[in-house]
Amino acid sequence: MALRDSKNDAGLTEWAALWAQATFDLAVFALTPEGIVASWNPGGTSIYGYEPGEIIGQKYAALFPDDVDPVNTSDAELREAVKRGSCTIEGWRKRKDGSVFWASVMTTVLFAEDSSLRGFVKVVRDESEKRHSHDAVIESERSFRLLVQGVSDYAIFMLSPNGTVTNWNLGAQRIKGYTAEEIVGSHFSRFYLPEDVAAGIPARALSTAAAEGRFEAEGWRLRRDGSRFRAHVVIDAIHDEAGTLIGFAKITRDVTEKREADQILEQTRAALFQAQKMEAIGKLTGGVAHDFNNVLQILRGNLELVTSRYSRDEWLTTRLVNALDAVERGAKLSSQLLAFGRRQALRPVSVNLASMIRGMDDLLRRALGETVMVETVVAGGLWNAMVDTHQLENVLLNLAINARDAMPDGGKLTLELSNAMLDDRYVRALSDVPAGQYVMLGVTDTGTGMTDEVLEHAFDPFFTTKEEGAGSGLGLSMAYGFVKQTGGHIRIYSEVGHGTTVRIYLPKSSADAYVPVTHGSTALMGGSETVLVVEDDAKVQATVIAMMAGLGYGVLKADNAEQALAVLSSGVHVDLLFTDVVMPGSLKSPDMARQAVQLQPHMKVLFTSGYTQNAIVHAGRLDDGVELLSKPYSRAELAFKVRHVLGSPGEALSSANAEGSQERRNEPPELDILVVEDDDLAREAVVELLELLGHRPVPAETATRAFAEIARRPFDVLLTDINLPDMSGIDLAEQARSFCPGLSVIFSSGGPVEMNEGKTFAWFELLKPYTLDELEAVLGKIIDQGQRKQASL
Template sequence: MDSSISKKTRKTRARSPTDWAQNTLDLAVLSLTPDGTIASWNSGGALMYGYKAEEIVGQHYSVLFLDGAVGDGMPVVDAELDRARERGSCAIEGWRKRKDGSVFWASVVTSVLLEENGEPGGFVKIVRDETEKRRAHDAVIESERNFRLLVQGVTDYAIFMLSPEGRVTSWNLGAQRIKGYAAEEILGSHFSRFYAPEDISAGVPVRALSTAASEGRFEAEGWRLRRDGSRFRAHVIIDAIHDEAGPLIGFAKITRDVTEKHEAAETLDQIRAALLQSQKMEAIGKLTGGVAHDFNNVLQILRGNLELVTSRYSREEWLMNRLLSALAAVDRGAKLASQLLAFGRRQALRPVSVNLAAMIRGMDDLLRRALGETILVETVISGGLWTAMVDTHQLENVLLNLAINARDAMPDGGKLTLELSNSMLDDRYVRALSDVPAGQYVMLGVTDTGSGMSQDVIERAFDPFFTTKPEGAGSGLGLSMAYGFVKQSGGHIRIYSEVGHGTSVRIYLPKSSTEASTPVTRASADLMGGSETVLVVEDDLNVQATVIEMLAGFGYGVLKADNAELALAVLSSGVHIDLLFTDVVMPGSLKSPEMARQAVKLQPHLKVLFTSGYTQNAIVHAGRLDEGVELLSKPYSRADLSHKVRQVLGTPGRTLSPSNNEHPLRHPGKIVELNILVVEDNDLAREAVTELLSALGHHPLAVGTATEAFGEIARHPFDVLFTDVHLPDMSGLELAAQASAFCPGLSVIFASGAPIDNDNSRNFAWFQLAKPYSLDQLQAVLCDVTNVVDRRPSSI
């Protein structure tokens, strides 16, 4: 009986709320009097706060608050109880203090206990320790805060969130910097507003979200729009965001501005392409240079001989027509070689400071004749135009070629606009142009209203022999020649064109810092000649013979040398030379420029004129003819040679009529060919006088000593003994006396720097030639000798 009652009692107590409150350990359950004094305290309170019931009951419950939460009148504590009185209960969270001073985060529910009359009789508080939950919450808050700070602090990347539909839900400072929108301007907008219209039309934004949603990630590069409408190159990553259950809740989008990287890559590609183009041009330049020299020599032989024949048979119409056709073919070959050299940047340019406006005005009539009446020519010149540094003759050829190309693109007529203006090519523009420095240029634009070019044609337009014209209608070298010339001039050339909308070629030429020079005009179209002495130095004997014939026809005294060493021998012999006319490219160790420098030292009055079909780098450096150097490019005409020689000599000369085109020495009347024994111990002088005598049509035989001379006299008959006075083994005077005794009738020419005494005892005809002597003086002495020879009975 007692046992069953005891069990019943235990069950009743277990179900009692008071017992539950007293024994629970997870919650602190305590009761308060109306004024807030603790009236009861359970085991959970002792475990949570650290106070035993006897230590805490009777104290005001404010003892459980942090010191800072309790002030005068305990407003925080009283407010909690007042709220419970008003509402019947009050649930709050906050920091509470244990007996040992440590704190914990408490979830507190305060309920009012009502008396039977309905008045508040006190309070019941249930407290749960939520410290771990609070710490987890704080960690999440801190993490979110740090993430926000991180995202907001990133300015190199645009980081923002999108809703599943693609609307912007967050926006960082990087997005604001890159795209130009503030957060309040963009939140809620669809992200497709950042795309270019053509990308929107092509469905790029929709495809990006669709790919990210299906595959979890989308990555691409493309052009995007900023708030101001400008474009930038963007690298974009879109990640799909799912919640714990799996549904898609949005997208995270990261955008990076890679415009500079993209431009750098494009610049690198352009530089590589430019390098390949440069290497191709260098290879073609070497090829054309190597071929041009021999090719132009051949053309020079053809032209020179054809013109010589033309001058002699000008009255025979049938022959003249064929000769003129042959000369026209030579001209076409010369133009082809010139264009190849221009493309390979191997021309010998002579740039000067020039007013391009004056040059274009001077070409007006020529351009109108070349273009015809169906094409309107308009010239637009900006005010304050700078002078440009350029070879005007070559630029005129380029402009004429461009005008003819424009004419061919407008078969039914149209308009050609020539434009001149000042231009500044900045660092950004020339970044991909390795051979174009930033700076000030004069821009020459040639624009037509013709058929235009496709992009593929533009990319190949400067390649040699590339043409879109029908076979036989063009060589394909016009634009490539213009390209090579402009590049060699230190400038830049570019084509702008669109099919059906015409073409514009813009040439940028370096600005000159000096005033424009006065253009040189040719005073007369007549052939000009003179009586000066010219030394021709040419290793190609056919070319040599041709040019000697041409110069002799102009009245000049002409000497020849096959190489630089022989040329110096002639110059050091004492004979007076007015003009050294030498090929640039010569065989042997002594090069023509060095030979010319030594020649001027030997004869300071000497003028030098170079000729070549290809100058290499001998007299051309940095694309320009060396200062003070005169050049006549092969192949040249008789008129070119005539006027260039007079220009270099610096005197007008005389105008030649068709009847005086032959040199008088070619038909000297009484002068006959003489067998001459030359005795000269100086090697160079001996070679020089031998060359001179041979050039004048005589037959010299040269030795270095008197002993050698006696040996030759014993073996061969001679008309003249040409001897120096001072010989190593015998005086020239003694040699002459003995030789004349052995060979009666021998005439003697003494060549000496000192005067010869007039000795009446000499029984032979003798003449004196004072060193240094001119060609005219040598000819005069030989003429006197010839008169003596003619009077001998053996000559009849």
């Protein structure tokens, strides 16, 4: 504006000067037309740091930073102000100390009445804080853009109010497959499945976000290549300051792997629950089977003993055979329970399953009948499998019978064999199935199929959909337990009306296939060896002893492991230790057997049990070198197994001479024998052997007790240990002969008998451990001596 020489203008100038001098937050100063500082207020000192005397007379360019060409910059600013009459700009300015600040500069041009340039008035505000805030916002926005663009695990993009994509980050490109150029401007519904678009799901998502501020859901989405992925989607509504909807922020996460992991976790939990349930039921059924087998053993053993004695009575024989058939059915039921409970004693070998199935062809066709057609499909290059063939044959037969029952009007049964690889992905949800190579045995029928509810309980013991009495409900349970114990996997696929497929995966074997040895029919074999029977069930024990004696064996007994070791330590020779696996007490049967063999290295060991409890079965298979006779067993099975373990053919034993051998053991006693032994179990064992040989033994634990017995009655023989607690056995024999003239003496000792020269009576020696035959031989000599004396009289 132009300055006028009037009183009002003078007053105004005065007021302006007063305002400038009173202002501290604004720098107010004047410049000459040449850009020389002509005045300076306190605000200039506060902002720039110059006192008036330091800056007045200096070029305006002194207030500009050195890096902007101060002279040219300041001159250009003033020229622009002259051109426009005034101007307001922002820029960097320099303080006295050289520091810079961000300034808002308003320049007013002063003209004279003749329009000549009188100078300039500068009003400067320090806007550093505002600039810093602005820069921070800019930097924040830049960082946010970089952050959004740098996120690769999430698709982050903006939508217009109508759902058009307005921007696109790298995560969206990675997940959905589109570049920003391909997708910006398109409607976001193109990511949805066609059926979801038709159902209005994209529009409903936007309307929900607009109404409620947020929409969140999971669903299937499409990638650029047409593949599907599971997406977790969040849509947030964006409003301006006035509350107007300006668009949506959309975040999409690919949760396909998480969904699969959740499904696998759920399957794993279900499988674990099923495995725990099966394990619990298996333990229960195993325990029941153990007790049940003991009962069956008593029944079977006694029935067979009666049958052998009364075989000529046709009426009685028929009923005994019927009873034995019932025991056999009970034994089969018990075997199935043990199979389900994974408590069988398996003997897996390397098997060619194709050969095994061919060998079962006639059996399967007889079991299935003429209305069912059987087809076998074998893949080329079939591996061998590691499996117990006898148990697998039972499983296959059970599956075939189940298939037959599901095809009442006939159908087709397909047996399939092939190599299979169960990879990590497949077994991820199966806690007890390792990944690896298997041989797959598939059994497929064209029957009625199963519902989902039936499939869920198919492996449960006693679960059946058959009519009452038509099945035990243990066929699939037995198959399940056997396969699991073998280290394999079993799975059922079924659809109502379309049949059922059972697939069994058995561990691959790299060994050559085992060729079984066939045994022809042989006569019942017995022997004369000594057997120690260790059994805690008194009735089972009595039955076994009778069966062993009927086969001609000398039998000793023990109620537990501790008693068995005591008998073996006494010096009595034992050829075979026949022991139950599961017995009470701290000393387990396998440990007892190991100690027993150390005591008598020649001795063989045969275990028997209805339930092994993993004592001699580990990793689903019988321990190496262990022989087991499972309860309940028949007399023939017992005879065969004993001879097999003893390693010799034995003596052929018909029913008649088997009965005769029992009668020979029960002939009237010939000798009264005083048995002096301080070890209780050893004494009891010797007494049983003497009774078995038909004599009348009387036990005594000390020499004092022996003298008391001699005072009551005469004896033919004194059988005494050398080391007694109250007297030497030799001194006992010398004194006893004075009471019983003609008394024969047998010394039983663990070492040679050292007789003093003063002892002149005749005696016999039995070196511990001695056999039943050795004992019988010594007694035979005594009997012969007595008979010769009698003949000479």
